[in-house]
Amino acid sequence: MSELKTYAPIEWCPGCGNFGILSEIETILMEMKEAGEPMENIIILSGVGNHAKIVDYINVNSFYTIHGRAVPAAEAIKLAKPGTKVICFVGDGDGFAEGLSHLIFAAKRNVDITVLVHDNRAYALATGQFTPTSQSSYIASTMPEGAKEVSFNPLELMMVSGATFIARGYPLRKEHFKKILREAINHKGFSVVDILQVCITFNNLYKDYNEKVEELILKDTTNRKEALKAIRSWDYSGTKAPIPVGVFYQEARKGFEDYYSTFNENQEDREKILNQILDTLI
Numbered sequence: 354m355s356e357l358k359t360y361a362p363i364e365w366c367p368g369c370g371n372f373g374i375l376s377e378i379e380t381i382l383m384e385m386k387e388a389g390e391p392m393e394n395i396i397i398l399s400g401v402g403n404h405a406k407i408v409d410y411i412n413v414n415s416f417y418t419i420h421g422r423a424v425p426a427a428e429a430i431k432l433a434k435p436g437t438k439v440i441c442f443v444g445d446g447d448g449f450a451e452g453l454s455h456l457i458f459a460a461k462r463n464v465d466i467t468v469l470v471h472d473n474r475a476y477a478l479a480t481g482q483f484t485p486t487s488q489s490s491y492i493a494s495t496m497p498e499g500a501k502e503v504s505f506n507p508l509e510l511m512m513v514s515g516a517t518f519i520a521r522g523y524p525l526r527k528e529h530f531k532k533i534l535r536e537a538i539n540h541k542g543f544s545v546v547d548i549l550q551v552c553i554t555f556n557n558l559y560k561d562y563n564e565k566v567e568e569l570i571l572k573d574t575t576n577r578k579e580a581l582k583a584i585r586s587w588d589y590s591g592t593k594a595p596i597p598v599g600v601f602y603q604e605a606r607k608g609f610e611d612y613y614s615t616f617n618e619n620q621e622d623r624e625k626i627l628n629q630i631l632d633t634l635i
């Protein structure tokens with residue numbers, strides 16, 4: 354495990370939900386290494402926020418992007434180097450607000466990348482403002498009397514956008530969570546995991562999650578109707594229970610990069626594809 358550690362001091366608060374994500378990812382990367390995956394094939398990216406520091410703490414190739422832009426950078430990396438395993442760490446402010454349209458279009462294209470959302474339901478680094486998934490009772494500097502708008506369900510949005518692997522995980526359900534992450538990373542196509550990552554300072558939901566989180570058992574995760582029903586059964590307003598965690602949906606569909614599989618190998622093809630892209634832009 355130590356070879357994945359870096360010299361960067363970890364700056365998260367004691368008790369931060371980010372620690373659980375870091376530790377499971379380290380375990381999974383080590384498993385991949387032991388299974389023969391060259392570590393230089395793994396590229397990790399992040400946006401901006403407390404979650405984003407995770408790329409400083411893992412000793413593999415990484416790219417710290419700007420707020421909300423980890424996903425388009427990841428798409429570009431995957432297209433340029435289809436043999437890589439590309440994992441994005443984004444925040445809920447980062448992914449569901451600032452960079453939301455990138456998330457939608459990456460799902461629509463089914464680019465083979467994994468997006469792990471550290472969903473603490475607050476803009477933590479910016480000191481706890483309200484985000485699209487904040488619960489209605491959340492009191493924030495930008496919502497001093499609580500939410501006056503409904504929370505949105507990002508997984509429902511991912512489903513209708515075309516994501517081919519959709520899950521929610523809770524790091525305190527350690528083994529269950531690790532299994533979800535492993536499956537998301539192994540999935541061929543666009544995978545997204547909404548992680549109930551608690552921000553102990555601004556939005557401490559440990560008690561609520563410990564009481565309400567329930568491991569989901571869906572017999573057929575390829576059934577869109579059942580997946581949507583399970584996804585909609587919890588609405589992020591914070592009042593409903595249980596909160597299902599697990600894999601809601603998975604589908605085998607050709608990935609965007611597969612259409613360009615010869616791109617890197619053949620100069621003629623590369624020029625043809627570039628010209629086609631240029632034609633669509635003019």
Ligand SMILES: Cc1ncc(C[n+]2csc(CCOP(=O)(O)OP(=O)(O)O)c2C)c(N)n1
Pocket residue numbers: 401402403404405420443444445446447448451471473475476477478479484
């Ligand atoms: C384009 C842009 N807008 C706003 C900011 C200011 N900013 C920095 S971090 C942050 C919020 C991060 O929240 P989230 O993505 O939820 O991550 P967390 O800190 O909760 O992990 C904001 C708004 C910025 N850095 N860049």
